[in-house]
Amino acid sequence: MNILAQLPVIPIILPLVTAPLAMLMPSEKMGGRAPFVFATFVVWAVFAACAGLLHSVATTGPISYHLGDWAPPIGIEYRIDLANALVLTLVSGIAALVFPFSYESIRSEIDRRQISYFYAALLICMTGLLGVTITGDAFNVFVFLEISSLSTYALVAMGADKDRRALTASFNYLVMGTIGATFFVIGLGLLYQATGTLNMADLKIQLAGDKNRMVEAGFAFIVVGMGLKAAMFPMHLWMPNAYAYAPSAVSAFIAATSTKVAVYVIIRFIYTVIGADFSFAPAAFAWLIAPLAIAGMFFASGVAIFQDDVKRMLAYSSVGQIGYMLFGVSFGTEPGLAASLVHLFNHGLMKGALFMAAACVMLRVGSHNCSAYAGLARRMPFTAGAFIVSGLSLIGVPLTVGFISKWQLLAAAFDSGRAWAGFLIVASSFLAVIYVGRVIELMVLKPAPADAPEIKEAPLSMLVPMLILVAANVYFGLHTELTVDLSERAAHALMGAGR
Amino acid sequence: MDILNFFAERYNYWIFITLMMMGLYIVISRGNLIKKLIGLNVFQTSVFIYYISIGKIAGGTAPIYVAGDMESRAHGGGHGAENGGGHSAPGADGADALPGKDALGAGALHADDMPHGDFELAGNDLATLTGNAQGAHAPALHAAPDAGAPIAGAPDSSGANDILAAPALKIEEHAIAAADAVKEVAHQAGDVVYSNPLPHVLILTAIVVGIATTAVGLALVVRIREAYGTIEEDELESADNVAEFGAARAQEAVA
Structure with a gap:
């Protein structure tokens, strides 16, 4: 049996099988290093497999893998084209950085006895997200979605060791997430x-x-259900608390990946399943998705300005950024879709880096309140630097990935004759300037409180993954061939399938 | 009267919609976390009922293979190989796993895990089905050993047409091409009409997911009760407000 032929199934099988093994490893001996090291190597292997898939899809075209050798449409098919290869690489790449990053942070934030459970749940969460992305079977999407959601509920609740509000946040997420998933199943039932x-x-x-x-009706149910999972405005109410009270490393992982995967599913259903030329698609774009996206861009960014808690602020900002992605989709044009895919990838990079910086602050200062960030530029220069660079990326300053995605969106807006849309995108970016600028001002210009204890910079195991992600923010801002080119080809393929 | 008929003919959908709305209303309106979870459960269950009801075909029996399958096995031994390909293997295994069936009476209905009887889909499976039915030397329909399994009362040769004409099921082209095979199978197997098993299988998965969700939810409620001492939503909220702003501000917020 050729191992390369089985490559598409490895990102799913490997973490799914190894997660229970991670759970059996000791949490308390050696400070829980065994499950951590084991899970990290598994995730690196998964990332290598995903990168290999992306390479092979980019050079030779879509891959179709038949599970158990049952031919589709009866058997379950894993179908990998450029669009989901890109998302797969994002999810596994973020995971490959978050896993090594998480160890120090997690040890200080959750009950030590839970470390092996933590890594098992994180592996399963990643499996679910990859599964949603890779599969070509609509019902499989639901199953993997619930696999990832259920483990996310548990992961969020693990933040209860620091703040009991994590429990209620997780419960609300569970209720909303289940309603979303059930709506999705109803939609699938109608299509079936x-x-x-x-x-x-x-x-x-x-x-x-x-x-x-x-x-x-089926389409409407699917969009609403996935909208709940993607925290599409106004169905985002579960998200700020879940992100704020989850353990910091978990926030970094799910903020960078899970909502993006849900947006990917919306795109996949609109273009691959329903088809953009379907009679009601233009109406749905113009009257549902676009207004909600715009409202999200402004409302959520506006709320973010008034948050005292930096993680909550970043969560509200995510709701706004989801708005940009859906706005790009709602143009219904190829450049618009490409811009959405670019932003989906880039936003994963910047939000991951921002939440990682917040995790470093949480570890050393012990809070994610704004006040903890005062004078941080002198106390933790690398962390503050990482926050500033990825914050600028969030705003869309040139030389960062944020600029590339905003630029693509603007170009797509003008290209489709929506000059007003370009104006809205720029205007809402100014809101980002305010909320990111507020924190940067605190870090750079304000002195640290006089009674603040002396603190060290974050440990190397956290700094290195964070700085790699920040470097990716700059690298993909300068070298756009990979992301923009691939997204354009992916969008072309998606739209081509829609025609 | 037309309107009445319209409603009556679609009664399964009305059950589904009513249950769904009741579930959603309970989730939204109740403050007790356990009641919320129960509401969520009702909501999910309504979807199970919807799926199961769309798999039902008028006059169709439970998707359990009906034919003298065991006899052919006794003669030919391992018909899995005969019928070619790995596709028939699940059926053969399923029969092996039910050794007690012979005791139900010679020629009685044999329950068998027929590999996916979803006629509107299964081009490959149809071949298997045909093979099985041909291998079966006793095609007559016998009384069901399991009283719970509804059997087509009066077998008529239009059984296969019923499958094809099943309401709201669009037949795929390759299935239409195999329609003759379906008819033949239905004829040989004693004109048995099967309900569509695929929605049932899907819903089995969804039930597992639902149970897992409920379990995680209840576990969370236990933890919330330990941490807060209450499971009423408004009390939880005021406890959080007191923790964040102090008692005086929390009072204002409530007022």
Whole structure:
């Protein structure tokens, strides 16, 4: 058996099988290093597999892997094209950095006895996210989505050791997340009833030229359900608390990946399953997705300005950034879709780095309140530097990835004759200037409180992954060939499938 | 009267919608976390009912293979190989796992894990099904050993057409091509019409997910009760407000 032929299934099988092993390893002997080291190597292997998949898809075209050798549309198919190879690489790449990063942070934030459970849950969470991305079977999306969500609920609740509000945050997330997932299943049921198939590519064939209200209703259920998971405005209420009270490393991982995966699923269903030329798609874009995206961009960014808690602020900012992605999708054009995919990737990079900086501050200062950041530029220069660079990236300053995605969005807006949309994008970016600028001002210009204890810079095991991610923020801001080129090709393929 | 008929014919959907709305309302309106979880459960269960009801075909039996499958096994031994490919293997294994069935009476209905009887999909499976039915030398329909399994009362040769005409199921082209095979199978197996098992299988998965969600939710409620001493949402909120702003501000917020 050729091992390379089995490559598509490795990112799913490997963490799924090894997660229980990580759970069996001792948490208290050697400070819980055994599950940590083990899980980290697993994740690196997964990242290597995903990078290999991206390379192979970029050079030779889409891969179709039949699970158990059952041919689709009856069997379950893993279908990897450029769009999901990009998301796979993002998720596994962020995981490959967050896992080594998490050790010091987690040891100070959760009950020591839970370390092995923590790594098992984090591995399963990653499995779920990768599974949602890789699969070509619509019902499989639901199963993997719940795999990742259930482990995320547990991970968020582990923050209860520091702050008991993590428990209520996790409970609210569970209720909202389950409603979202159930809506998604209802939508799938309607599509299945209309077509008799669950394979995405086959759904597309069966639905072609079909106009009926059942499909429209199914589409609506799917968008609402996924919108809940993606924290699309105004269904984002679970998110600020969940991100704020989860252990810092968990925030860094899920903020950078889980909402992006949900946005990817929305894109996948709009373009690959329903098809952009479906009769009601333009109406849905113009009257549902675009207004909500704009409202999210302004409202959530506006709320972010008034947050005292930096992690909550970043969470609200995420809601706004999801708005940008959906706004790009709502243009219904190829450049708009490409811009969304670029921003999806880039936002993962910047939010990951920002939450990592917040985790370093949490470790050394012991708080994620704004006041903890006063005078930080002198006390923890590397962490503050990382926060500033990725914060500027969030605003969209040139030389960073944020600029590339905003630029692509603007170009797409003008390209589709929506000059007003370009104006809105720029205007909402100014809100980002305010909320990021506020923290930067605290760090650089304010002196540290007089009674502040002497603190060290974050440990090397946290600094290195964080700085790698920050470097990626700058690198992909200067070398756009990889991200922009791949996204454009991915968008072309998605739209091509829609025509 | 037309309107009444319209409602009556779709009664399964009305059950689904009513339950769904009740569940959602409980989740939104109740402050007790356990009641919220129960509401969530009702909401999920409504979707299970919806899925199961769309898999039902008028006059169709439970998707359990009905034919003298065991006899052919006794003669031919290992018909899995005969029927070619790994596809029939699940069926053969399923029968092996049910050794007690012969005791139910010679020629009685044999329950068998027929590999996916989803006719509108299964081009490959149809071949298997046909093979199985041909291998079966006693095609007559016998009384079900399991009273719970509804059997098509009066088998008629239009059974296969019923499958194809099942409401709201769009038949795929390759399934239409295999329609003759379906008819033949239905004829040989005593005109048995099976309900579509795929939604049932999907919902089995969804039930597992639902149970896991409920378990995690209840575990969280236990932890919340330990940490806060209450599971009423408004009391939790005021406890958080007191912790964050102090008692006086929290009073204002409540007022």
